[in-house]
Amino acid sequence: MSAYEDLMAFQRRTEALAQVAGRLGWDQETVMPRGAAEQRGEEMAAMEGILHARRTDPRIADWLARAEAVDEEAEAQLRLIRRSYERATKVPGRLAEEIARVTSVAQGIWADARAKDDVAAFLPTLDTVVRLRREEAAALAGGGDLYDALIDDYEPEATADTIGAVFDRMRPRLVALREAVMGAAHQPRALSGHFGHDGQMRLARDLAKTFGYDFTRGRLDLAVHPFSSGAGNDARITTRVVETDPFNCIYSTIHEVGHACYELGIDGDYLLTPLGGGVSMGVHESQSRIYENQLGRSRAFTGWLGAEMTDRFGDLGLGDADAFHGAVNRVAPGFIRTEADEVHYNLHIMMRFDLERDLIRGSLGVADLEEAWNARFLSDFGVAVDRPSHGMLQDVHWSIGLFGYFPTYALGNVYAGCLHQALRAAVPDLDAHLAQGQTEAAVEWLRENVQRFGGLRGPRDTIRHACGFEPDEGPLLDYLDAKFAEIYRL
Amino acid sequence: MSAYEDLMAFQRRTEALAQVAGRLGWDQETVMPRGAAEQRGEEMAAMEGILHARRTDPRIADWLARAEAVDEEAEAQLRLIRRSYERATKVPGRLAEEIARVTSVAQGIWADARAKDDVAAFLPTLDTVVRLRREEAAALAGGGDLYDALIDDYEPEATADTIGAVFDRMRPRLVALREAVMGAAHQPRALSGHFGHDGQMRLARDLAKTFGYDFTRGRLDLAVHPFSSGAGNDARITTRVVETDPFNCIYSTIHEVGHACYELGIDGDYLLTPLGGGVSMGVHESQSRIYENQLGRSRAFTGWLGAEMTDRFGDLGLGDADAFHGAVNRVAPGFIRTEADEVHYNLHIMMRFDLERDLIRGSLGVADLEEAWNARFLSDFGVAVDRPSHGMLQDVHWSIGLFGYFPTYALGNVYAGCLHQALRAAVPDLDAHLAQGQTEAAVEWLRENVQRFGGLRGPRDTIRHACGFEPDEGPLLDYLDAKFAEIYRL
Structure with a gap:
């Protein structure tokens, strides 16, 4: 040998x-x-x-x-x-x-x-x-830099400076969009009602299949904090059920399906080798996010989903498909990152990025974290944290030592924005598919252009290769502006 | 250090x-x-x-x-x-x-x-x-001897010769009992009816608790072939559900609870050390068997169980508590070892013992195994095997390389017989407890005298220490004779 x-x-x-x-x-x-x-x-x-x-x-x-x-x-x-x-x-x-x-x-x-x-x-x-x-x-x-050393574990090639620069460019447009949306005259109604546990789990399983998840090489279970786990031929997902909020279960599931399909979509020749896993957390999150948001929360797909939910749970009391789409995409300054809408989500990340960077660099002590969190949340979201489980205790990450991981969520959104732009160019009639609850064209494109390569190229190179252009935050911000302008009639 | x-x-x-x-x-x-x-x-x-x-x-x-x-x-x-x-x-x-x-x-x-x-x-x-x-x-x-070398993995100190000698002494009495029972004028009726999956699983969970299983350090799941797994503070069990035969689920569960309680009952100081596991498969099986049979299938406990099942599933259509006890302990020459009654069970083991010994010693080839199995089954049980899944394909053991393991099941029965005799002497009013569905006195005695010691002593020494006498097959055979004489009115 x-x-x-x-x-x-x-x-x-x-x-x-x-x-x-x-x-x-x-x-x-x-x-x-x-x-x-x-x-x-x-x-x-x-x-x-x-x-x-x-x-x-x-x-x-x-x-x-x-x-x-x-x-x-x-x-x-x-x-x-x-x-x-x-x-x-x-x-x-x-x-x-x-x-x-x-x-x-x-x-x-x-x-x-x-x-x-x-x-x-x-x-x-x-x-x-x-x-x-x-x-x-x-x-x-x-x-x-200590924080750079940790980021490198999750997103090779990225640093606090390069990420900070992206965030600095994103922030003003996100804040402007948030203000426009929050001040809009038209506010979509929220979904209300009771949606039984078993019915939600059945829907979750069916949606996982809809997005191409292979149950012979994975499984769906419950967890407090949904996650995906495993690679090769055993990539499992979890979800959670809140009986008053079926979107929690639905979009957690689609999100984790994106992660798992990335692992399952990697070239079988790379099984149990360094290439046989996702290239970085940011690219991983690009897959989960594009499944969840650009596909799952699109007007076309929610048109199909609203009808499907009505079939299963009875009249949702929202009115037409536009109203359902509005309910899915409603913007509200909630405390919880994992439940945040697309406009607020990256603002949660930016806040965590600054706080954990200061913790790791030593300029913020653990004893002062709660006060720093609460002050920053009030300033960024305009709401005072009412209890620690809505504040610094909400996420598992820091307890298990994941510092430098949070920013990859926002990078994932940025990459998803790029991939979405390229996907739309490659599959011009994508909405016609999604409106039928058909995701094959999209997930096939992602498998062919991103997933199958596993760790073959670096993170940015992986996205660049798939998109044919240099990835930046522009496509994501353009997508968000257009989407929420339509929903909020801005 | x-x-x-x-x-x-x-x-x-x-x-x-x-x-x-x-x-x-x-x-x-x-x-x-x-x-x-x-x-x-x-x-x-x-x-x-x-x-x-x-x-x-x-x-x-x-x-x-x-x-x-x-x-x-x-x-x-x-x-x-x-x-x-x-x-x-x-x-x-x-x-x-x-x-x-x-x-x-x-x-x-x-x-x-x-x-x-x-x-x-x-x-x-x-x-x-x-x-x-x-x-x-x-x-x-x-x-x-090759087969002795494998036995030693599961039952240190035992050999094919010592086990063969026990089996040779057991066989005539078991065959005589089998003939008496099969020829008896009084034959208990079998339980029939349909018992829903969820109801059986609820009963299984409750029975596990009844026998002292600690769900904070274990869990109950379904498996094709029930087993227990793990030690220390994570000893899990599995069961199966046959909707026409609730005794399958009930006694599989109690059996696996016996195994798991052994692991969970070992002195916490031995956690993650060589002493922190059961001393041998034979002693392990003594715990599962005494829980399942000498306790779980006793007249006293089945009196309570029959009433409990009637509460949960409605009238069982069997008549009185003696009839229920008869249904639980019905003797029939079935194909499947794991479903065998206490009279036939050890005959299944003796057959496997002879066959696998010949396979390992090389005097029986794999190609000739099916014929050898079927001939032996016909001779020992008086019934021709009707299909391989009722014959040599019924058990997982050989596929996973467990040769030398089967005889420990019969040794476990022998040890359970000894422990039962000692337990009865130590807790004279045991039946009064069992008749109330209370197992504490029994499982406490087993924990105190067997389980907590883990691997501290050798297998026979463990049983001798608990019983105060040299273990042999006598108590088991006496127990079987007395029990089935009563049920079959011999």
Whole structure:
């Protein structure tokens, strides 16, 4: 065997173990008995120890030095392995395991604190998580910016500066749009009523199929915080049900279907290799967002969805299809990011970006986070946070150490905007398909132009290759302006 | 840290990883999408590779040479670690991984073959599994008996000879009892009717609680072949529902509760150590069997259960409590081991014991197994096997390489017989409790005298310590004779 083959055989095994660790995470969020939490922390730490040892195995350096890339694919594999090796060798194994153990337990502590609206119960844990991740960031950054070092985990090539510049350009147009929408004379009505749990889950399953989700290689379960998990031939999704708000379940499901279809759509030759996963969190989010928003919340698709819901649940009491479309896309300054409309969503992200950057850089202490959050929320959204579960306790991310992850949600929106523009050009009659509840043309285009390549190209390159132009925030902002001008009759 | 502490820290990590591998198995049997089977084989092989590398880590020999046991517990830990190390180092890592990969995939092939009653579709796979396990047995046996080497994996201290001797003593009394029962003038009626899926699952959950199962450290799901899985604070069970036969679900559940309560009942200090699991499959089965049979199928408990079922499902159409007890304990020469009554059950095991011993020793070829099975079944049970899914394809065990495992089921019955005799002596008013649907006195005695010790003592020693006498088949056979004489009015 050549050095390249030896390396790839070793890597394949590592990827299989990473899938196992991921499955443990799925288990923890969906089916694990609560009394198992402490033990699970030990198990996660043990897996992390194994993975870290493999990712830093000195043989990798030797193989990398001798391996020769015969084609573009091999070149990309080697590039990703080298990147992973260089990052992993910078972090002491002890620290990687401690982070795995602490964050596994921290998640339960966060969930309890959120349920009780008890910030104080969470702060010591958050303090530990921030301390550990800063320690890791320092090891990774080698004197560079700590927050950049963490962003790089989720969105290679991006930095706080490049992301901050995008956000600075987006903000004025989003704020202007928000003001126009909030002040508009025409305000769409919200959907009200009661939508039973089982009926929502049936609809969720059917919508997953509508968007091409392959249930022979995945499954749909309930979770407090919907997520997708796994790659290759086992990419699972979760959703949640709020009986007064079926859109929560519907759009959570479509969103997670986008993530899972990305994983399931990757070229089978890349299975259990570094190329066999989404290239970055931003590109991943571009898939979930375009499924959810540009397709799922389009006027054409909601025309079909409104009729489908009426068939299943009876008259929705909203009037015509435009009114249903308005209800789906209603803009309101809510507390919760995951429930935010398309206009407010990126403003939530910008706020988290600034706060977590300051936490990681050390200019904001954990003890001062709640006050900083609440002040910023009032200033950006014009509403005072009424309780911590509507404020800094709302998201799981920080409890599990995900700092540098939030901005990729907004990058995903930006990329989705670009892809949507290119998709519309490639499939001019897309609305005619969507109006029939048919997504094949769209998801096929995405699979062919984005998903199947997995990690072959870098994040921006992946989008550029699919779109044929340099990605920026313009298409997203144009799309939002046009869409909400129509809905709000601006 | 002392050598003992170093060794235990290493071992704790290995046990945590073994729990992870076990959870993958649970996932595969309950929730895994079927398209993930191949990939799962890779994942299982990767975990097996990791576990095998740890179990054969040369540092263990060094630690063992230097470790000093300060008490009985430490002595037992070292004994189990030494045993595991000696066995693991005899098996090449390549072989251990190949077995993990092949058996993971073989299970799906077996399930398909069983569904289609297609022996030929299973034979090549079975042939591979037998070949690999014989290869492993040869590595373990070091010139000794191949089948003994495999038995030792599941029931340390037992051999084909010692088990064969027990079976030889049991057979005449079981055959005589079977003949008396089958020829009796009084034959209890069977339960008939339709019992809805959801109602059975609710009853199963309630019965699990009745027998002390802690749902904060476990869960109940559906599986084709009920099993229990996991240890420490995450011991899960599964059951199945046949709408015409609620006893299938009820007694599968109580059986698996017995297994899981054993794991959950082990001293918390032994968590993630070699002592923190059941000592052998035979002792494990003694717990599941005493819960299921000596308690769950007793006249006292079925008196309560019959009333409970009548409350839930309406009149059962059987008449009085004696008739219900008769229906629960009806003796019939069915094809399926897992559905066998207490009289026939051990006869099924004896047949498998003889067949698999011949397969592993090489005196029976896989190609001749079906004929051998069918001839033996006709001779022992007086009925011709009508299709392979009622014959050699009925059980999962051989597909996943479990050779040497079947006899532990009968040993479990023998041990349950002994424990039952001791329990009755210790709790003279046990029937008064069971007649109220109260199992605390029994399960508390079992926890106190068997379960909490985990792997502290050897299998026979564990039973001897609990009972105060040398275990043999006498109490089981006396119990069966008395029980069925009463039911069948012999």
